[in-house]
Amino acid sequence: MTTANDQPLALKVDDLSVAYGAVRAVRGVSLSLRQGECLGVVGANGAGKTSLLAGICGLVRPSGGRVSLDDIAIGGLKVEETVRRGLVLVPERRQLFASMSVRDNLLLGSYVLGRERKVPEQLERVEELFPMLAQRREQRAGTLSGGEQQMVAIARGLMSSPRVLMVDEPSLGLAPVVVDAVVDALRELRRQGMTLLIVEQNVRLAMALADRLLVMEQGAVVRQTAADAELDEETLVAAYLGGPADSESDRQAADEEEVSRFV
Amino acid sequence: MVFLREDRDEHTAHRSASGRALVWAPMMDWMPTFFATGIGQLPETLVSGIVNGCIYALAAVSLLVVYNVTGVINFAVGDFLMAGAMLTLLFAGPNGDPHRLPLALAVLLAVVIVTALGGLLELLVIHPRRRYGTIFLLILTIGISSVLEGGALIPTGSLTYGLRPFTSGPALSVAGVLIPRQDFWIVGSTLIVMGLLWYGATRTRIGKALRACEVNPTAARLVGIRVDRYWTIAFALGALLAAFAGAILVPVTYATYNMGIPITLKAFVAWILGGAESPLGAVAGGVGFGVLEAVVLGYSPASVANYGDAVPLLLLIVALVIRRRGLTRQMAVTRV
Numbered sequence: 001m002t003t004a005n006d007q008p009l010a011l012k013v014d015d016l017s018v019a020y021g022a023v024r025a026v027r028g029v030s031l032s033l034r035q036g037e038c039l040g041v042v043g044a045n046g047a048g049k050t051s052l053l054a055g056i057c058g059l060v061r062p063s064g065g066r067v068s069l070d071d072i073a074i075g076g077l078k079v080e081e082t083v084r085r086g087l088v089l090v091p092e093r094r095q096l097f098a099s100m101s102v103r104d105n106l107l108l109g110s111y112v113l114g115r116e117r118k119v120p121e122q123l124e125r126v127e128e129l130f131p132m133l134a135q136r137r138e139q140r141a142g143t144l145s146g147g148e149q150q151m152v153a154i155a156r157g158l159m160s161s162p163r164v165l166m167v168d169e170p171s172l173g174l175a176p177v178v179v180d181a182v183v184d185a186l187r188e189l190r191r192q193g194m195t196l197l198i199v200e201q202n203v204r205l206a207m208a209l210a211d212r213l214l215v216m217e218q219g220a221v222v223r224q225t226a227a228d229a230e231l232d233e234e235t236l237v238a239a240y241l242g243g244p245a246d247s248e249s250d251r252q253a254a255d256e257e258e259v260s261r262f263v
Numbered sequence: 264m265v266f267l268r269e270d271r272d273e274h275t276a277h278r279s280a281s282g283r284a285l286v287w288a289p290m291m292d293w294m295p296t297f298f299a300t301g302i303g304q305l306p307e308t309l310v311s312g313i314v315n316g317c318i319y320a321l322a323a324v325s326l327l328v329v330y331n332v333t334g335v336i337n338f339a340v341g342d343f344l345m346a347g348a349m350l351t352l353l354f355a356g357p358n359g360d361p362h363r364l365p366l367a368l369a370v371l372l373a374v375v376i377v378t379a380l381g382g383l384l385e386l387l388v389i390h391p392r393r394r395y396g397t398i399f400l401l402i403l404t405i406g407i408s409s410v411l412e413g414g415a416l417i418p419t420g421s422l423t424y425g426l427r428p429f430t431s432g433p434a435l436s437v438a439g440v441l442i443p444r445q446d447f448w449i450v451g452s453t454l455i456v457m458g459l460l461w462y463g464a465t466r467t468r469i470g471k472a473l474r475a476c477e478v479n480p481t482a483a484r485l486v487g488i489r490v491d492r493y494w495t496i497a498f499a500l501g502a503l504l505a506a507f508a509g510a511i512l513v514p515v516t517y518a519t520y521n522m523g524i525p526i527t528l529k530a531f532v533a534w535i536l537g538g539a540e541s542p543l544g545a546v547a548g549g550v551g552f553g554v555l556e557a558v559v560l561g562y563s564p565a566s567v568a569n570y571g572d573a574v575p576l577l578l579l580i581v582a583l584v585i586r587r588r589g590l591t592r593q594m595a596v597t598r599v
Contacts (some may be wrong), residue, residue, distance in 0.1 A: 024265050030529050059481075059484065059485070060344055078484070079484050079485060079487075080484050080487050080488065080489045080490070081487075083485065083486065083487035083488055088485075089485055091481070091482070091485060095479055095482040095484065095485065096479070096481075097474075097475050098478065098479070099478050100471075100474065100475070100478060106473055107468075107471065108471055108472065108475050108483075108486050108488070109486050111468070111472060111475075111486045111488055112486070112487035114468075115468070132462045135317075156486065158485070160487065170509055
């Protein structure tokens with residue numbers, strides 16, 4: 001698996017915190033993402049993964065920390081503005097414009113491009129990635145199946161040709177066979193050089209996609225895999241439990257049950 | 264603006280010459296003659312209802328646009344209509360004053376000014392408080408309504424004003440029914456405005472973005488739509504629709520500083536009757552209510568008809584009790 005250590009940083013998050021009133025959902029998370037890299041963030045329900053993404057893109061105002069995109073500080077900007085700078089979130093549960101057609105959903109995805117000529121080109125690109133979109137152009141987005149809606153959501157995110165695409169729980173609520181299709185599309189995107197930040201509860205899925213993994217627990221990053229590590233089960237277990245991948249096998253066995261909660 | 268206060272006698276003369284009056288004006292001298300009409304007047308009554316219904320429809324769609332995008336019930340809709348009527352009068356001059364602007368220009372200018380006013384009031388009054396919740400914002404729009412009314416009272420006094428029809432001449436006879444020329448203007452231009460609105464909402468970038476704010480505000484932000492700006496746009500568009508209704512209405516009714524609130528009330532009834540969700544529903548509600556009102560008032564004895572403004576209130580209660588989901592359920596759009 002190629003790593004991208006020589007590439008410039010696309011996204012850098014420093015000590016980011018997100019709080020809802022007294023509840024601190026994200027506590028000082030730092031991460032960085034090189035161009036063309038795919039970073040997976042895993043963790044249990046309520047670990048703060050979604051809040052992390054919301055804080056990065058400005059959907060929620062972070063209570064502290066810095067975010068920069070291509071070395072330009074974007075921390076504290078609202079999501080409407082960070083989208084313009086090329087940071088796009090494909091949200092949890094997809095958030096489509098349910099009563100509007102697939103085509104209109106996609107066109108709204110390119111809203112920030114204005115009337116640029118790029119729009120038809122982008123449409124073509126995403127329809128190539130998800131051929132199903134071309135067949136369902138006029139269908140209302142709300143009437144699509146869950147998997148199709150996820151594809152529309154990802155495609156809509158791509159319409160503004162973002163620098164970094166953040167995808168929140170792409171597999172949530174989808175049948176396994178549909179998940180495969182979504183994963184294939186994300187893989188293809190990665191192959192095309194898209195910088196991806198993927199949040200997943202399903203660790204196997206995250207592993208199949210990402211170059212590196214961060215594990216979140218109670219709002220903080222508790223483990224991460226090395227940049228050049230092969231992402232296999234052993235690394236994963238190590239990432240969850242700490243220590244090198246070749247740590248004592250009896251300890252691993254004891255805690256594997258813990259891991260399987262996420263897997 | 265003393266110049267508004269002219270031609271009252273001539274205006275009154277014009278009214279009686281047209282031989283038909285509108286049922287929604289405050290109780291006035293024409294009422295007894297109007298209600299003296301028999302069943303033979305039914306076609307005229309229906310036409311009158313449809314014409315009034317167009318005005319209600321425009322005002323109801325104005326309410327709908329503002330509500331769907333912002334969640335605010337704009338109680339000032341009737342006063343934006345009044346402002347459109349008064350400004351059209353101001354620019355065009357009552358009864359063909361040659362020193363005033365051409366009619367088309369007067370209407371355009373009035374609509375542009377009220378549109379800007381709607382956007383400006385949103386920016387200055389609603390915007391800073393938009394997180395306060397719907398009830399607070401509703402009360403704010405009641406405040407805007409009072410201010411607009413007061414603002415109109417100062418230059419116009421409590422007098423009533425009328426304008427010549429857009430095209431002069433006797434009423435046209437369609438299948439034996441006499442229809443005043445302004446009625447064609449009202450129905451025709453309402454259809455055109457609705458058509459333009461439909462085109463704008465479904466075919467233009469700004470229209471789609473406006474609908475996106477309505478369908479899913481979070482998703483709208485995620486694709487980079489500055490939802491706050493669309494609040495302003497929605498209020499401006501709402502004011503535009505109301506002002507236009509006022510401009511086309513003023514030749515067939517009296518304009519007074521306080522004409523707004525009854526219209527707001529009726530627009531609200533039309534909006535609820537139409538299901539409060541789709542523009543088509545609001546139009547159907549507006550026309551339906553106009554016809555119903557015309558028939559009820561047209562065939563009531565004067566003693567009942569004098570309570571004309573109670574009709575929409577009664578209907579509102581009935582509508583809310585019986586059909587809380589409106590009449591156009593199948594057209595209802597899912598709000599996410």
